[in-house]
Amino acid sequence: MKTPFKFKFPDILLVLLMLFSGICLGFSSGSFVINFSRIGFSIVSSVEKVFFSVTDAVKDTFGAVKELSELKKDYDELTKKLENYQQMQRSNAEIRKENAQLKEQLGFSESIGQKNFPAQIISRDIDKLYASLTIDKGSAEGINKNMPVIAYQNGNIGLVGKIIEVGKYTSKIMPVYSLDCTISARIQNTRDLGLVTGMGNDDEPLSMQYIKKRVLNDLHFGDVIVTSGENGNYMRDVPLGTISKIRVLDYDSSLDIELVPIIDFSRLETVIVIDQNQSNYYRKR
Protein backbone atom coordinates (compact mmCIF):
# COMPACT_ATOMS: atom_id res chain seq x y z
CA MET A 1 0.00 0.00 0.00
CA LYS A 2 1.30 3.41 -0.98
CA THR A 3 1.53 6.18 1.59
CA PRO A 4 0.08 9.49 0.38
CA PHE A 5 3.00 11.54 1.78
CA LYS A 6 6.57 10.46 1.36
CA PHE A 7 9.37 12.60 2.77
CA LYS A 8 12.59 12.56 0.84
CA PHE A 9 16.06 13.66 1.89
CA PRO A 10 15.75 17.29 0.64
CA ASP A 11 12.52 17.77 2.61
CA ILE A 12 14.00 16.32 5.79
CA LEU A 13 17.12 18.46 5.37
CA LEU A 14 14.97 21.55 4.85
CA VAL A 15 13.07 20.84 8.04
CA LEU A 16 16.30 20.27 9.98
CA LEU A 17 17.97 23.44 8.70
CA MET A 18 14.89 25.54 9.32
CA LEU A 19 14.45 24.04 12.75
CA PHE A 20 18.04 24.90 13.59
CA SER A 21 17.66 28.45 12.25
CA GLY A 22 14.33 28.91 14.00
CA ILE A 23 15.64 27.72 17.35
CA CYS A 24 18.72 29.91 17.02
CA LEU A 25 16.55 32.92 16.19
CA GLY A 26 14.38 32.17 19.19
CA PHE A 27 17.34 31.89 21.50
CA SER A 28 19.34 34.81 20.12
CA SER A 29 17.48 37.38 22.16
CA GLY A 30 18.23 35.46 25.36
CA SER A 31 21.41 33.82 26.55
CA PHE A 32 22.60 30.51 25.24
CA VAL A 33 25.34 28.23 26.60
CA ILE A 34 27.38 28.43 23.42
CA ASN A 35 27.26 31.86 21.85
CA PHE A 36 27.38 30.86 18.18
CA SER A 37 26.92 34.44 17.16
CA ARG A 38 30.04 35.62 18.98
CA ILE A 39 32.25 32.76 17.82
CA GLY A 40 31.08 33.13 14.25
CA PHE A 41 31.38 36.91 14.33
CA SER A 42 34.96 36.63 15.61
CA ILE A 43 36.00 34.29 12.83
CA VAL A 44 34.13 35.73 9.87
CA SER A 45 34.63 39.38 10.73
CA SER A 46 38.38 38.82 11.25
CA VAL A 47 38.59 37.52 7.69
CA GLU A 48 36.41 40.45 6.67
CA LYS A 49 38.92 42.80 8.30
CA VAL A 50 41.79 41.24 6.33
CA PHE A 51 39.73 41.47 3.15
CA PHE A 52 38.92 45.10 3.86
CA SER A 53 42.59 45.88 4.50
CA VAL A 54 43.65 44.21 1.25
CA THR A 55 41.01 46.00 -0.83
CA ASP A 56 41.83 49.23 0.95
CA ALA A 57 45.52 48.76 0.16
CA VAL A 58 44.78 47.98 -3.50
CA LYS A 59 42.48 50.99 -3.67
CA ASP A 60 45.18 53.15 -2.08
CA THR A 61 47.81 51.89 -4.54
CA PHE A 62 45.67 52.69 -7.55
CA GLY A 63 44.74 55.98 -5.92
CA ALA A 64 48.40 56.79 -5.35
CA VAL A 65 49.31 56.20 -9.00
CA LYS A 66 46.43 58.38 -10.13
CA GLU A 67 47.29 60.95 -7.52
CA LEU A 68 50.87 61.11 -8.73
CA SER A 69 49.80 61.99 -12.24
CA GLU A 70 47.52 64.67 -10.91
CA LEU A 71 50.12 66.01 -8.51
CA LYS A 72 52.16 67.69 -11.19
CA LYS A 73 49.09 69.44 -12.54
CA ASP A 74 47.95 70.38 -9.07
CA TYR A 75 51.44 71.60 -8.20
CA ASP A 76 51.42 74.18 -10.97
CA GLU A 77 47.95 75.34 -10.05
CA LEU A 78 48.82 75.50 -6.39
CA THR A 79 51.96 77.50 -7.03
CA LYS A 80 49.83 80.11 -8.72
CA LYS A 81 47.27 80.00 -5.96
CA LEU A 82 49.98 80.28 -3.33
CA GLU A 83 51.16 83.51 -4.84
CA ASN A 84 47.62 84.84 -4.50
CA TYR A 85 47.21 83.51 -1.01
CA GLN A 86 50.43 85.09 0.13
CA GLN A 87 48.98 88.42 -0.82
CA MET A 88 46.03 87.88 1.44
CA GLN A 89 46.46 89.14 4.93
CA ARG A 90 45.04 87.01 7.64
CA SER A 91 44.42 88.48 11.03
CA ASN A 92 46.30 87.18 14.00
CA ALA A 93 43.10 86.24 15.78
CA GLU A 94 41.94 84.07 12.87
CA ILE A 95 45.20 82.20 12.75
CA ARG A 96 45.04 81.57 16.48
CA LYS A 97 41.48 80.33 16.20
CA GLU A 98 42.35 77.95 13.39
CA ASN A 99 45.35 76.71 15.30
CA ALA A 100 43.23 76.05 18.36
CA GLN A 101 40.69 74.12 16.32
CA LEU A 102 43.37 71.93 14.76
CA LYS A 103 44.92 71.27 18.15
CA GLU A 104 41.51 70.41 19.51
CA GLN A 105 40.91 67.95 16.71
CA LEU A 106 44.30 66.31 17.00
CA GLY A 107 44.28 66.07 20.74
CA PHE A 108 40.63 65.14 21.11
CA SER A 109 41.32 61.53 21.88
CA GLU A 110 43.76 62.49 24.63
CA SER A 111 41.43 65.11 26.06
CA ILE A 112 38.71 62.63 26.96
CA GLY A 113 38.65 61.87 30.65
CA GLN A 114 38.18 58.15 30.15
CA LYS A 115 40.41 55.62 28.48
CA ASN A 116 39.45 55.45 24.82
CA PHE A 117 40.17 53.51 21.66
CA PRO A 118 40.07 55.25 18.28
CA ALA A 119 38.81 52.79 15.65
CA GLN A 120 37.95 52.68 11.97
CA ILE A 121 34.62 51.51 10.58
CA ILE A 122 35.20 48.54 8.28
CA SER A 123 31.63 47.65 7.36
CA ARG A 124 28.08 48.94 7.70
CA ASP A 125 24.48 47.78 7.49
CA ILE A 126 24.14 45.05 4.90
CA ASP A 127 20.42 45.50 4.63
CA LYS A 128 18.14 48.23 5.90
CA LEU A 129 16.51 45.90 8.42
CA TYR A 130 19.09 45.72 11.19
CA ALA A 131 21.48 48.61 11.72
CA SER A 132 25.06 47.82 12.70
CA LEU A 133 28.58 49.10 12.18
CA THR A 134 31.71 46.95 12.42
CA ILE A 135 34.99 48.47 13.64
CA ASP A 136 38.57 47.24 13.43
CA LYS A 137 39.18 46.96 17.18
CA GLY A 138 38.21 44.02 19.36
CA SER A 139 38.85 42.33 22.69
CA ALA A 140 42.56 42.09 21.85
CA GLU A 141 42.73 45.89 22.10
CA GLY A 142 40.60 46.03 25.26
CA ILE A 143 37.12 46.63 23.84
CA ASN A 144 34.26 45.23 25.92
CA LYS A 145 30.56 44.78 25.34
CA ASN A 146 28.29 47.78 26.14
CA MET A 147 31.09 50.35 25.88
CA PRO A 148 29.74 53.66 24.51
CA VAL A 149 31.02 54.88 21.16
CA ILE A 150 31.36 58.55 20.24
CA ALA A 151 32.78 60.43 17.28
CA TYR A 152 34.29 63.81 16.57
CA GLN A 153 32.96 65.24 13.33
CA ASN A 154 33.11 68.78 11.96
CA GLY A 155 34.09 70.14 15.34
CA ASN A 156 31.21 68.41 17.12
CA ILE A 157 31.25 65.50 19.51
CA GLY A 158 28.32 63.13 19.12
CA LEU A 159 27.14 59.77 20.32
CA VAL A 160 27.48 56.98 17.74
CA GLY A 161 26.07 54.06 19.74
CA LYS A 162 27.35 51.23 21.87
CA ILE A 163 29.28 48.01 21.43
CA ILE A 164 26.97 45.00 21.21
CA GLU A 165 29.31 42.25 20.00
CA VAL A 166 33.04 41.89 20.57
CA GLY A 167 35.24 39.67 18.45
CA LYS A 168 38.96 39.13 18.90
CA TYR A 169 40.01 41.85 16.45
CA THR A 170 36.70 43.47 15.50
CA SER A 171 33.55 44.71 17.23
CA LYS A 172 30.00 45.43 16.26
CA ILE A 173 28.28 48.72 17.16
CA MET A 174 24.56 49.27 17.55
CA PRO A 175 24.20 52.84 16.23
CA VAL A 176 21.81 55.36 17.79
CA TYR A 177 19.55 55.17 14.72
CA SER A 178 18.92 51.46 15.28
CA LEU A 179 15.35 50.45 16.15
CA ASP A 180 16.69 48.53 19.15
CA CYS A 181 18.63 51.49 20.55
CA THR A 182 16.98 53.41 23.38
CA ILE A 183 18.92 56.11 25.23
CA SER A 184 18.01 58.10 28.31
CA ALA A 185 18.47 61.73 27.26
CA ARG A 186 17.88 65.32 28.36
CA ILE A 187 17.12 68.53 26.56
CA GLN A 188 20.30 70.49 27.21
CA ASN A 189 18.64 73.82 28.02
CA THR A 190 15.59 72.77 30.01
CA ARG A 191 17.09 69.55 31.46
CA ASP A 192 13.85 67.66 30.79
CA LEU A 193 14.33 63.93 30.71
CA GLY A 194 13.10 61.64 27.93
CA LEU A 195 13.98 58.61 25.84
CA VAL A 196 15.60 58.76 22.42
CA THR A 197 15.10 55.89 19.99
CA GLY A 198 16.20 55.33 16.43
CA MET A 199 13.95 54.79 13.43
CA GLY A 200 16.13 52.05 11.95
CA ASN A 201 17.76 54.04 9.20
CA ASP A 202 20.55 56.63 9.18
CA ASP A 203 18.55 58.76 6.73
CA GLU A 204 15.68 59.10 9.15
CA PRO A 205 15.56 61.35 12.25
CA LEU A 206 15.74 60.09 15.83
CA SER A 207 12.65 60.15 17.96
CA MET A 208 12.40 61.58 21.49
CA GLN A 209 9.48 60.55 23.71
CA TYR A 210 8.15 61.26 27.21
CA ILE A 211 8.72 65.04 27.21
CA LYS A 212 5.69 66.65 28.86
CA LYS A 213 3.48 69.03 26.90
CA ARG A 214 3.85 71.75 29.53
CA VAL A 215 7.45 72.45 28.44
CA LEU A 216 6.43 73.08 24.83
CA ASN A 217 6.94 76.85 25.10
CA ASP A 218 10.50 76.36 26.38
CA LEU A 219 11.55 74.26 23.41
CA HIS A 220 13.06 75.64 20.25
CA PHE A 221 14.15 74.14 16.96
CA GLY A 222 17.85 73.46 17.09
CA ASP A 223 17.90 72.77 20.83
CA VAL A 224 20.54 70.16 21.61
CA ILE A 225 19.61 66.81 23.15
CA VAL A 226 22.30 65.17 25.26
CA THR A 227 22.69 61.87 27.07
CA SER A 228 21.48 61.92 30.68
CA GLY A 229 24.06 59.40 31.90
CA GLU A 230 21.50 58.21 34.44
CA ASN A 231 21.65 54.47 33.87
CA GLY A 232 25.41 54.40 33.46
CA ASN A 233 25.29 53.06 29.90
CA TYR A 234 26.57 56.30 28.42
CA MET A 235 28.57 59.25 29.73
CA ARG A 236 26.64 62.36 30.70
CA ASP A 237 26.04 65.30 28.34
CA VAL A 238 27.20 63.74 25.09
CA PRO A 239 25.19 65.39 22.28
CA LEU A 240 22.80 63.13 20.37
CA GLY A 241 20.98 65.48 18.05
CA THR A 242 19.10 68.73 17.63
CA ILE A 243 15.34 69.25 17.62
CA SER A 244 13.99 69.42 14.08
CA LYS A 245 10.27 68.82 14.57
CA ILE A 246 7.83 68.95 17.48
CA ARG A 247 4.44 67.27 17.20
CA VAL A 248 1.67 67.80 19.72
CA LEU A 249 -0.59 64.76 19.84
CA ASP A 250 -4.10 65.27 21.28
CA TYR A 251 -4.34 61.76 22.66
CA ASP A 252 -0.90 61.80 24.32
CA SER A 253 0.31 63.75 27.37
CA SER A 254 3.84 63.78 25.93
CA LEU A 255 5.31 65.51 22.92
CA ASP A 256 6.60 63.65 19.88
CA ILE A 257 9.96 65.21 19.06
CA GLU A 258 12.14 64.48 16.04
CA LEU A 259 15.89 64.98 16.18
CA VAL A 260 18.53 65.36 13.54
CA PRO A 261 21.55 63.30 14.69
CA ILE A 262 24.69 65.30 15.45
CA ILE A 263 26.71 62.70 13.57
CA ASP A 264 26.40 62.37 9.81
CA PHE A 265 26.61 58.58 9.64
CA SER A 266 27.05 58.46 5.87
CA ARG A 267 30.35 60.35 6.25
CA LEU A 268 31.52 58.72 9.45
CA GLU A 269 34.80 56.85 9.08
CA THR A 270 36.39 56.78 12.51
CA VAL A 271 34.91 56.46 15.97
CA ILE A 272 36.15 56.49 19.56
CA VAL A 273 35.19 53.69 21.93
CA ILE A 274 35.12 54.81 25.57
CA ASP A 275 35.98 52.68 28.56
CA GLN A 276 34.02 54.41 31.31
CA ASN A 277 35.71 52.38 34.04
CA GLN A 278 39.27 53.54 33.36
CA SER A 279 40.61 57.05 33.35
CA ASN A 280 42.76 58.46 30.57
CA TYR A 281 45.28 59.94 33.02
CA TYR A 282 48.08 57.54 32.23
CA ARG A 283 47.96 58.53 28.58
CA LYS A 284 48.43 62.19 29.36
CA ARG A 285 51.54 61.58 31.38
Next chain:
Amino acid sequence: MIKSYITSILIIFFSVLMETAILSNISILPAIPDLLLLCSLYLGIINGKVDGEISGFISGFFLDFLSGAPFGFNCLYRTLLGFIAGLLGMSFNFEGILMPSVIGFVGTLMKVFLVWLISLLYPNVSVMYHLASTSFIFELACNTVLAPLVFKFLSMFKSSLSPKAGE
Protein backbone atom coordinates in the same frame (compact mmCIF):
# COMPACT_ATOMS: atom_id res chain seq x y z
CA MET B 1 30.33 16.46 -5.19
CA ILE B 2 32.71 17.77 -2.53
CA LYS B 3 34.32 20.05 -5.11
CA SER B 4 30.96 21.60 -5.96
CA TYR B 5 30.19 22.24 -2.28
CA ILE B 6 33.60 23.83 -1.67
CA THR B 7 33.25 26.04 -4.76
CA SER B 8 29.72 27.04 -3.69
CA ILE B 9 30.87 27.95 -0.19
CA LEU B 10 33.80 29.96 -1.59
CA ILE B 11 31.49 31.88 -3.92
CA ILE B 12 29.05 32.58 -1.09
CA PHE B 13 31.84 33.67 1.22
CA PHE B 14 33.32 35.96 -1.42
CA SER B 15 29.86 37.48 -2.00
CA VAL B 16 29.48 38.11 1.75
CA LEU B 17 32.81 39.91 1.79
CA MET B 18 31.88 41.91 -1.30
CA GLU B 19 28.65 43.03 0.35
CA THR B 20 29.99 43.75 3.82
CA ALA B 21 33.52 45.04 3.25
CA ILE B 22 33.09 46.90 -0.03
CA LEU B 23 29.49 47.64 -1.03
CA SER B 24 28.33 48.57 2.48
CA ASN B 25 31.00 51.29 2.62
CA ILE B 26 29.77 53.04 -0.52
CA SER B 27 27.59 55.65 1.12
CA ILE B 28 26.05 56.87 -2.17
CA LEU B 29 24.12 53.62 -2.57
CA PRO B 30 20.66 53.81 -0.96
CA ALA B 31 20.74 50.00 -0.56
CA ILE B 32 23.08 47.14 -1.29
CA PRO B 33 22.27 44.67 -4.07
CA ASP B 34 21.71 41.25 -2.54
CA LEU B 35 24.42 39.29 -4.38
CA LEU B 36 24.11 36.47 -1.87
CA LEU B 37 20.46 36.00 -2.69
CA LEU B 38 21.26 35.82 -6.40
CA CYS B 39 24.05 33.29 -5.77
CA SER B 40 21.75 31.11 -3.63
CA LEU B 41 19.02 31.26 -6.25
CA TYR B 42 21.45 30.29 -9.00
CA LEU B 43 22.90 27.40 -6.98
CA GLY B 44 19.39 26.16 -6.17
CA ILE B 45 18.32 26.38 -9.79
CA ILE B 46 21.25 24.46 -11.25
CA ASN B 47 21.67 21.85 -8.50
CA GLY B 48 18.20 21.33 -7.06
CA LYS B 49 16.58 21.49 -3.66
CA VAL B 50 19.39 20.12 -1.46
CA ASP B 51 22.08 22.45 -2.78
CA GLY B 52 19.62 25.34 -2.86
CA GLU B 53 18.67 25.02 0.78
CA ILE B 54 22.25 24.38 1.91
CA SER B 55 23.61 27.38 0.00
CA GLY B 56 20.75 29.53 1.33
CA PHE B 57 21.46 28.33 4.85
CA ILE B 58 25.22 28.97 4.60
CA SER B 59 24.72 32.44 3.11
CA GLY B 60 22.32 33.29 5.95
CA PHE B 61 24.78 31.85 8.43
CA PHE B 62 27.57 34.19 7.29
CA LEU B 63 25.20 37.17 7.18
CA ASP B 64 23.95 36.52 10.70
CA PHE B 65 27.51 36.69 11.98
CA LEU B 66 28.20 40.00 10.33
CA SER B 67 24.93 41.90 10.41
CA GLY B 68 23.12 43.23 13.44
CA ALA B 69 20.29 40.73 12.93
CA PRO B 70 19.51 38.15 15.63
CA PHE B 71 21.25 34.85 14.93
CA GLY B 72 19.07 32.61 12.76
CA PHE B 73 17.11 35.40 11.08
CA ASN B 74 18.88 35.32 7.73
CA CYS B 75 19.41 31.54 7.89
CA LEU B 76 15.71 30.92 8.21
CA TYR B 77 14.38 32.75 5.18
CA ARG B 78 17.39 32.17 2.93
CA THR B 79 17.18 28.40 3.49
CA LEU B 80 13.58 28.47 2.36
CA LEU B 81 14.39 30.69 -0.62
CA GLY B 82 17.17 28.32 -1.73
CA PHE B 83 14.80 25.37 -1.40
CA ILE B 84 12.09 27.07 -3.46
CA ALA B 85 14.67 27.99 -6.13
CA GLY B 86 15.74 24.33 -6.27
CA LEU B 87 12.14 23.18 -6.39
CA LEU B 88 11.20 25.41 -9.31
CA GLY B 89 14.60 25.59 -10.97
CA MET B 90 14.25 22.53 -13.16
CA SER B 91 10.93 23.71 -14.59
CA PHE B 92 12.20 26.63 -16.65
CA ASN B 93 15.10 27.76 -18.73
CA PHE B 94 17.16 30.40 -16.98
CA GLU B 95 19.54 31.27 -19.81
CA GLY B 96 19.53 34.71 -21.40
CA ILE B 97 18.56 38.00 -19.81
CA LEU B 98 14.81 37.92 -19.23
CA MET B 99 14.45 34.84 -17.04
CA PRO B 100 17.34 35.67 -14.67
CA SER B 101 15.89 39.17 -14.28
CA VAL B 102 12.48 37.73 -13.47
CA ILE B 103 14.11 35.33 -10.99
CA GLY B 104 16.00 38.20 -9.33
CA PHE B 105 12.81 40.28 -9.16
CA VAL B 106 10.59 37.50 -7.82
CA GLY B 107 13.32 36.28 -5.43
CA THR B 108 13.61 39.75 -3.87
CA LEU B 109 9.84 40.01 -3.45
CA MET B 110 9.76 36.54 -1.88
CA LYS B 111 12.49 37.64 0.51
CA VAL B 112 10.30 40.55 1.58
CA PHE B 113 7.35 38.22 2.08
CA LEU B 114 9.39 35.75 4.16
CA VAL B 115 10.84 38.57 6.32
CA TRP B 116 7.30 39.75 6.95
CA LEU B 117 6.27 36.17 7.80
CA ILE B 118 9.13 35.82 10.29
CA SER B 119 8.18 39.12 11.94
CA LEU B 120 4.72 37.63 12.50
CA LEU B 121 6.05 34.42 14.01
CA TYR B 122 8.73 36.02 16.18
CA PRO B 123 7.37 39.00 18.13
CA ASN B 124 10.86 40.34 18.93
CA VAL B 125 11.76 40.50 15.25
CA SER B 126 9.92 43.69 14.45
CA VAL B 127 11.45 44.47 11.08
CA MET B 128 10.01 44.62 7.63
CA TYR B 129 10.74 46.18 4.28
CA HIS B 130 8.88 49.31 3.26
CA LEU B 131 7.82 48.56 -0.28
CA ALA B 132 7.55 52.23 -1.22
CA SER B 133 10.94 53.21 0.22
CA THR B 134 13.78 54.33 -2.02
CA SER B 135 16.12 51.77 -0.51
CA PHE B 136 13.83 48.82 -1.25
CA ILE B 137 13.04 49.97 -4.81
CA PHE B 138 16.76 50.43 -5.42
CA GLU B 139 17.54 46.96 -4.08
CA LEU B 140 14.76 45.42 -6.17
CA ALA B 141 15.99 47.20 -9.29
CA CYS B 142 19.62 46.24 -8.60
CA ASN B 143 18.76 42.59 -8.04
CA THR B 144 16.67 42.54 -11.21
CA VAL B 145 19.37 44.16 -13.33
CA LEU B 146 22.30 42.30 -11.79
CA ALA B 147 20.71 38.83 -11.87
CA PRO B 148 21.60 38.12 -15.55
CA LEU B 149 25.17 39.33 -14.97
CA VAL B 150 25.62 37.30 -11.79
CA PHE B 151 24.07 34.21 -13.41
CA LYS B 152 26.32 34.65 -16.46
CA PHE B 153 29.37 35.07 -14.23
CA LEU B 154 28.50 32.01 -12.13
CA SER B 155 27.82 29.94 -15.26
CA MET B 156 31.56 30.20 -15.99
CA PHE B 157 32.09 27.98 -12.92
CA LYS B 158 29.19 25.68 -13.78
CA SER B 159 31.43 22.62 -14.18
CA SER B 160 32.79 23.18 -10.66
CA LEU B 161 29.45 24.17 -9.13
CA SER B 162 27.27 21.43 -10.55
CA PRO B 163 28.27 17.78 -10.02
CA LYS B 164 25.97 16.84 -12.92
CA ALA B 165 27.82 19.13 -15.32
CA GLY B 166 31.13 17.60 -14.32
CA GLU B 167 29.97 14.04 -15.02
